[in-house]
Amino acid sequence: MAAPEGSPALVLAVPGTPSAATRMLADEVVSIARSELPGLDARVGFVSGEVTDFPVSAEFPSLTSVLAHAARERTARYEQAVAAGSEAQEPAGPVAVVVSLLAGPDGALLREIRQAIADSRVPAELTDVLGPHPLLAEGLHVRLSEAGLARADRARLFTVATAADGIILASVGGDEAVQAAGITGMLLAARLAVPVMAAALDAEGSVAGVAEQLRGSGSQNLALAPYLVGPELDPSVLEAAVKDAGCAASEPLGAYPAMGKLALAKYTTALGITPQPVSSGG
Numbered sequence: 001m002a003a004p005e006g007s008p009a010l011v012l013a014v015p016g017t018p019s020a021a022t023r024m025l026a027d028e029v030v031s032i033a034r035s036e037l038p039g040l041d042a043r044v045g046f047v048s049g050e051v052t053d054f055p056v057s058a059e060f061p062s063l064t065s066v067l068a069h070a071a072r073e074r075t076a077r078y079e080q081a082v083a084a085g086s087e088a089q090e091p092a093g094p095v096a097v098v099v100s101l102l103a104g105p106d107g108a109l110l111r112e113i114r115q116a117i118a119d120s121r122v123p124a125e126l127t128d129v130l131g132p133h134p135l136l137a138e139g140l141h142v143r144l145s146e147a148g149l150a151r152a153d154r155a156r157l158f159t160v161a162t163a164a165d166g167i168i169l170a171s172v173g174g175d176e177a178v179q180a181a182g183i184t185g186m187l188l189a190a191r192l193a194v195p196v197m198a199a200a201l202d203a204e205g206s207v208a209g210v211a212e213q214l215r216g217s218g219s220q221n222l223a224l225a226p227y228l229v230g231p232e233l234d235p236s237v238l239e240a241a242v243k244d245a246g247c248a249a250s251e252p253l254g255a256y257p258a259m260g261k262l263a264l265a266k267y268t269t270a271l272g273i274t275p276q277p278v279s280s281g282g
Contacts, residue, residue, distance in 0.1 A: 016231035018060035032260025106173035166219025
């Protein structure tokens with residue numbers, strides 16, 4: 001299966017402060033999406049990136065400028081076709097489908113993304129965030145196992161001495177994000193066979209309160225699992241939460257292969273394209 005000719009661009013909206021590491025992460029996500037759907041026009045736009053004029057040449061182009069660039073390119077292709085004598089129809093429908101690089105809902109960041117789309121004056125469709133989804137639970141499990149905080153596979157007959165017996169699933173975005181994280185948390189709990197409770201990194205006392213609840217119910221060796229891609233939160237906030245909880249932590253989801261597959265799934269669903277089944281990230 002390949003992307004239909006003339007399909008809108010998939011524009012990955014990347015939150016947070018642009019950096020070389022964030023650019024690399026975003027490029028890896030769109031690379032996976034392209035490998036899943038040959039011919040896909042996939043681009044990266046930073047919610048807090050540089051606003052540049054056409055052509056987009058900055059390393060960290062803003063979401064607004066990337067959308068404007070995509071619109072100019074579509075218009076140019078149409079004009080070239082007409083000039084060549086083609087009976088091409090004037091483009092209709094969205095120029096781009098914007099997929100937010102967010103595991104869960106974050107009202108403040110989503111408002112920024114919507115504003116960037118509005119500022120571009122380009123017809124673009126914004127999809128839902130990537131989660132909740134079973135593949136995110138899988139990714140969280142992998143990150144915990146990489147940190148030595150969970151068994152990689154419950155079926156294997158070995159133990160991890162540092163394996164956590166209670167997980168704090170730390171999200172950002174307030175109550176709505178905690179509720180959404182709780183759905184993925186149930187899937188993670190089923191994988192690990194230990195209690196998982198969601199907490200808000202941006203609500204004072206939330207992480208410490210959940211840690212107290214887990215310890216009060218019998219969990220002694222806690223671990224904090226960031227329900228984050230990574231760029232959306234200042235690392236110092238996560239570090240402070242780990243200190244408050246008094247436990248070890250795994251890394252954010254980052255460029256886990258499922259992120260690119262889920263971004264593509266959001267894109268194809270928005271366009272009504274029948275995608276291949278979204279399978280394990282590896």
